[in-house]
Amino acid sequence: MHRLTNRHILIGITGGIAAYKAAELTRLFKGVGAEVRVVLTDAGAEFITPLTLQALSGNPVHQSLLDPEAEQGMGHIELARWADLIIVAPATADFMARLSSGMANDLLTTLCLATDAPIALAPAMNQAMWRDPRTQQNLEALLSQGVNIFGPGSGEQACGDTGPGRMLEPTQIMQACANLIAAGPLEGKRVVITAGPTREALDPVRFISNHSSGKMGYALAEAAAKAGAAVTLISGPVALATPKGVQRVGVESAQEMLDASLIAASAADIFIGAAAVADYRPVMVADQKIKKGAEEVMEILLTKNPDIIATIATLEPRPFMVGFAAETENVIAYARSKLERKGLDLVIANDVSQSDIGFNSDDNEVVVVGAGGEIAMPRASKAALAENLIALIAEQIN
Numbered sequence: 001m002h003r004l005t006n007r008h009i010l011i012g013i014t015g016g017i018a019a020y021k022a023a024e025l026t027r028l029f030k031g032v033g034a035e036v037r038v039v040l041t042d043a044g045a046e047f048i049t050p051l052t053l054q055a056l057s058g059n060p061v062h063q064s065l066l067d068p069e070a071e072q073g074m075g076h077i078e079l080a081r082w083a084d085l086i087i088v089a090p091a092t093a094d095f096m097a098r099l100s101s102g103m104a105n106d107l108l109t110t111l112c113l114a115t116d117a118p119i120a121l122a123p124a125m126n127q128a129m130w131r132d133p134r135t136q137q138n139l140e141a142l143l144s145q146g147v148n149i150f151g152p153g154s155g156e157q158a159c160g161d162t163g164p165g166r167m168l169e170p171t172q173i174m175q176a177c178a179n180l181i182a183a184g185p186l187e188g189k190r191v192v193i194t195a196g197p198t199r200e201a202l203d204p205v206r207f208i209s210n211h212s213s214g215k216m217g218y219a220l221a222e223a224a225a226k227a228g229a230a231v232t233l234i235s236g237p238v239a240l241a242t243p244k245g246v247q248r249v250g251v252e253s254a255q256e257m258l259d260a261s262l263i264a265a266s267a268a269d270i271f272i273g274a275a276a277v278a279d280y281r282p283v284m285v286a287d288q289k290i291k292k293g294a295e296e297v298m299e300i301l302l303t304k305n306p307d308i309i310a311t312i313a314t315l316e317p318r319p320f321m322v323g324f325a326a327e328t329e330n331v332i333a334y335a336r337s338k339l340e341r342k343g344l345d346l347v348i349a350n351d352v353s354q355s356d357i358g359f360n361s362d363d364n365e366v367v368v369v370g371a372g373g374e375i376a377m378p379r380a381s382k383a384a385l386a387e388n389l390i391a392l393i394a395e396q397i398n
């Protein structure tokens with residue numbers, strides 16, 4: 001997966017002729033799966049339209065610091081926090097002057113002051129303006145403030161001059177941005193996650209299943225992808241969108257989930273079993289729809305399903321194995337016995353007797369049980385919890 005996939009990139013566009021290249025830059029970032037928001041200065045808007053940038057970025061363009069409507073959607077402080085990286089391309093001499101002196105007289109300079117994210121500029125201006133001692137002084141100041149400067153290149157300029165001041169090409173800017181983003185803790189790792197329920201067919205129209213929403217497994221897949229891993233998500237039927245950058249394999253039954261898991265796990269570094277696999281399946285699957293008969297009682301004979309995670313744990317070599325344990329009592333003790341019985345490295349245990357967490361809910365609260373002890377993770381959204389769990393797993397395997 002590309003290092004910029006799922007990253008929040010804020011592109012600032014100031015008033016220079018190279019602004020037209022910012023459209024291509026926006027497209028390139030979107031192409032590798034980054035989330036893009038564009039901030040356009042007044043001068044920038046003289047060179048390129050917000051509509052072009054909105055269409056390419058898939059988000060409304062931010063233009064004004066004091067726009068009540070925009071502040072309701074995503075205010076300037078939220079935008080500053082949202083960004084993983086701010087790239088200003090093109091950055092004019094005027095913008096460099098204002099930023100280096102700490103001015104906050106428009107949305108873009110304000111964001112640059114308010115953010116903790118790295119800031120990069122791709123300067124673009126006439127060669128004489130670039131060489132001007134005041135611009136060079138501002139450049140020195142920006143570098144000493146920790147601002148990254150990409151380019152400028154040298155060559156023929158739009159004004160007819162030749163010299164330094166050409167904005168770098170969009171592909172070069174994107175590569176330089178990727179180099180700035182720290183590698184995630186799971187970069188280069190392959191992660192396989194099972195999620196959701198399984199369906200065990202009785203006949204062509206009926207099945208036995210459970211209420212698993214798949215939310216925890218999907219949140220883990222998203223967090224693992226964000227941490228840089230190549231993620232395969234083996235999913236039973238759920239009503240969730242596939243997280244960006246994640247490869248999803250759709251399955252129905254436990255047997256199908258096992259088959260897909262065996263294929264994916266052979267090359268995996270980490271296997272996380274978050275699926276609520278049906279423990280049993282009907283012995284007989286009718287070819288035709290079972291008809292209602294005269295009998296008042298009907299018996300369905302069930303047979304045990306394979307234990308997917310325990311099977312994967314017997315592979316040689318085997319991935320780092322993480323399972324879940326949903327319990328209603330003796331949570332830690334049962335989780336520990338599951339750890340040993342199934343041959344796992346970690347078990348994420350939760351108490352499902354509390355109806356507002358776990359199954360089908362947006363929040364969860366867990367205790368991670370490993371050979372070395374237990375770590376309690378307090379109640380949080382499944383997304384936040386997933387990020388903490390992935391960080392913990394990354395720590396253990398590194």
Ligand code: C5P
Pocket residue numbers: 194254272273274275276277278279305306307308309310322323324325326338
């Ligand atoms: O045995 P129990 O269902 O409580 O174990 C839960 C853990 O085992 C989960 O990680 C679940 O995904 C996994 N599991 C499995 N295959 C099964 C049953 C459970 O992989 N047939």
